[in-house]
Amino acid sequence: MAENVGNKASDSEPLLTMRNIHIKGLSDETWVDIINGIDLDLNRGEVLGLIGESGAGKSTLGLAAMGFCRDGCKITDGSIIFDGLDLLAQSKRDLRKLRGRRIAYVAQSAAASFNPAHKLIDQFCEGPLKHGLMEKAQAVSYATDLYSRMNLPEPELFGYRYPHEVSGGQLQRAMTGMALACRPDLIIFDEPTTALDVTTQIEVLAAIRDIVKQFDTAAIYISHDLAVVAQMADKIKVLLKGDEVEQADTATMLDKPQQEYTKSLWAVRKYARAEQKPVSGQVPVIEIENVMAGYDKTTDILKEVSFPIHKRRTVAVVGESGSGKSTLARVITGLLTPREGSIRFEGSALPDSYHARSKDQLRRIQMIYQMADTALNPKLRIRDLIARPASMYLGLSGKALNDRVCDLLHMIELEPDQYIDRLPSELSGGQKQRIGIARAIAAEPSFIICDEVTSALDQLVAEGILKLLDRLQSELDLSYMFITHDLATVRAIADEVVVMKDGTVVEQGPKSEMFIPPHHPYTELLLGSVPEMDPKWLDHLLDSRGADNIGDAAIAKML
């Protein structure tokens, strides 16, 4: 490489040393603490996993390792020494020379982080050219080399595509490649696989781990998913609300966590309720009959989907993105008119469109959304959000309505006096999701569609939501259709499982049968792709399946 930025210290010294870091953030005109005095050491070639709930300060700490702060944040105290260089004392200009070249960053959403107007290769070359490390031709051939090492299809041509022309998993790998363009000493991965399906996640994990090892790059791997971090990291640091809980190497951390908080994180994945016996001979609450549906006249997103949902039962609909799970929900709620087939509600056919359904039919089918942020009107108070269905469908008003709202808030375990006059923005993510649940049960429904209700939440919070839904089901005789791609959720709450792929049901049955072989090959792939808490899991998987038989490649072979 050309000119040196900073002194190349000897290998024995740590690459990155952060001491007593304090970071504050501006929230509503006051400065609040985000990080309160965290120390962090990272050696060359070492991978550190940062774990914590949202709001724990993982990303903020990760960015601080680059000497960077988001808008409205400031580092108030501490020191950050990167390879003998005090990052906090550097000018912005010098920091810019460092970033991308010696410290690189991989963001969570590759789709949002690439510039959609430029080809992948041009974005790859930008770093090396700007820093004067390579000629264009050199950078292009290096990119091709990296693409082939990361198992991307047609490495010579891959870079000449635009970001929207490749899949999510490929884009995330392209971004990792881009981070490596200047052969940095340190890469910060900020939840790089959180937005991906399980099968796609594996190929990205394998590529990242492989390439980090090959180049002996140090990395900070930020994630809320323990099992993923267990595959990637040499040591793990657990954060809680800006404080360090504990740090240990991966094996120790998994086997013998010291702190109560860490133990509780580990325990979450074990929640499972007893499966209820399948029912027969009853009229199901919802019967989906041979539904064919699509958004235009020629393509079918759903192909002859049919299954029943019985009273007080939870049916989990599992599948990757694009398998038609959400489209099915739209057909049931009447937002999308099926081309063929129908939805029967307690034995009688429902009108196809929600416009044609009666108020009572609308009331009995409710929905809970994935993103509580967008599912609640930010300008309405909790009182009004919950009261609306109760006043509209049940005609409550005045004191009766107020009492009903308080009852509902008690049911979702929020203290009415404290929360009833708040706005959604004054609640945490889990609390917002609880309000979404309260709004659904306020209508006194018999069937609720839960669309990925826990996937945007931290594991501890998600567990609380699942337990709440479980309790409400037995108290109110509800039936659930649970749309999810997370098999841990399925294990926790489902009675029956429906596996969907490309709009068809590939397998269905009671939960206990679904988790025991023999499976449909696709179910097998899905089950096998869920990361486990064993740090050797990815190695075993790659050994048994082979590097070419994971993710998109494996699905492609199945067709």
Add this chain to the structure above:
Amino acid sequence: MNIISVLIWLPIVVVVSLASGWFFQQGLIRIVNAPTAKFLRTAPLTASFGMLVIAIYVTCSVFAPIIAPFGESEILSGAFEPWASPYILGTDNLGRDVFTRLVYGARNTVGIAFLITALAFFVGTLMGIYSALKGGVIDQVIGRFIDVLMAIPSLIFSLLMLTIFGTSVISLVLVIATIDSTRVFRLARSVALNIVQLDYIEAAKLRGESTVYLITREILPNATAPLAAEFGLRFCFVFLMISSLSFLGLGLQPPTADWGSMVRDNAELISFGDITPLIPAGAIAVLTIAVNFVVDWLLHRASGLKD
């Protein structure tokens, strides 16, 4: 005035305006309730100055008969009297007091501009949100109709309409409001398009809510920030539009005092080095700047930027 005195006066004017803005802001914070005070504290000095100017204009227009020393169309003396007591800004071409007419002009021009903007927003916002909510054929029909209106240059269109319908205050209000509502429609529709695809709108639709409820309770409260900012800008444009129409003789009709026509009536004084006709023009300019200062602040808040 030579360049040196400009260089001396300019900073003095700026400092005095900002300082008076600051005092105005501090005064307001004292008298309003806590949440409003917190909101006001975020205002930069420019916005405080803007609010002060708007407050002065509003006071002038509300209390015009008390503030003004003479009647609005009272002919008092010979034409073009100099600046001397009792006519502190002299008299105009017909011998009416310029200061009096300036005060009444605030009432007429600002009042009518506000009325027009409010009307344009009422119609434009409702149509825009309705169009975004319904989509499909309804959206196309309304959208293309608006395109046709927008395709005609606005000044020429309003001149044409005012010539056809006559130059009464009502037709002036209706014509300019119609033209401006098309711009509001475009903004409201694009803001609403982003909102209608959110889950809470879907949830409300599935609940079986009426269109009126969807527009007024679910969409409108979430679209207020950009619409309020646009209201300020639109107000300036309407204001300038009325003044230019008045200057051309198609706006407010004499003897109603109006800043646009005041410029025209006294224009010939410019040739004699008298700056009287520039005063109403300056009044327009200061209000335009003041409104834009406030709008900038609101826009900045709405965009959520922290620095």
